[in-house]
Amino acid sequence: MEPEEEFLENAVTMAFFARQEIQQFLAWTNSSGPYGQAAAALLLKLDNLTSELKALRRQYGEE
Secondary structure (H helix, E strand, O other): OHHHHHHHHHHHHHHHHHHHHHHHHHHHHOOOOOOHHHHHHHHHHHHHHHHHHHHHHHHHHHH
């Protein structure tokens, strides 16, 4: 595996675990409070980031 491929794979994996951690935080926190709203917004950003990383990984693999 090339270093770039490993980086992209690791980035997707870290995003996956970050999402799980934020979901756990939301389970412990009032989701309608300011912390819950901020965490929910982070989940959306993280989902977008994960999609972009996966697209980049696919593009890199096509070269």
